Amino acid sequence: MVVPDASVVVKWFVEEGYSHEAKLLRDAYTNGLVDIVVPSPLPYEVLNALKHSGAFGEEELKEVAKVLEDFQFTLYELRGELATRTVELAMRKGITIYDASYVALAQILSVEFYTADERLIRKLRGLNFVKHIAQFKI
Template sequence: MIVLDASVALKWIFGEEEGGEKAGPYKEGHVTGKEPIAVHSLFFYEIANVLATKTRLNSKDAAEAFSLIWNFDLEVFGLGLDEFLEGITLSRQYGITLYDAAYVVLARKLGCPFVTSDRNLYRKLKDLKELRIV
């Protein structure tokens, strides 16, 4: 199992971006059952927000892109009080958003790698053993 963030999943849609070819194997591993993907419950909000506000897609295409990611049947984990508190600590310690910290918390909880394509986030967290970059 791996935890991946929205930046990687969005490369499945916008594969021509830098690193798009490296994101594909994660999708394939999940679809074939070789490497299940876990996300936290805020993941789909992040995906929808990017598609709604940060792309040039029209509403129909944005909805289709969102549906595509939704239908990958990712394993979604909620955050409890302990996870939020750990996330707040990580957020302050590394100067990252709570959304990003939640991925690290989930990876630690599940004992698996956290994969991102966000280079800025990677620079801030590069010393964490759970972290992988696409």
């Protein structure tokens, strides 16, 4: 089980740096080799990033929304311990609530968190479960 953030999932739909590594995670998930769990805002964040990339029109974004739904990720709502830990991490590490929700979920579940956001990785230095997507291995 792993927690990827939106910066990783976006790379499943656009070719950019580390898209190959991100797609290795996607393929591992679709082949049943790893489970993916994420905070519930992930689909919104992915669609928003793709919309703002300028590379996707309305119909393409609708298709991406369907693909994201079809993946059937386990989605976690922001409540209870996840809400508390998210706020703590955001305040203590100087990161967004969105970013903190992924990190908090991985921390609570004792699983690895994958991101392509190098700035975020620097801010989370010292948290051994935080990994760059380039480090993903089956």
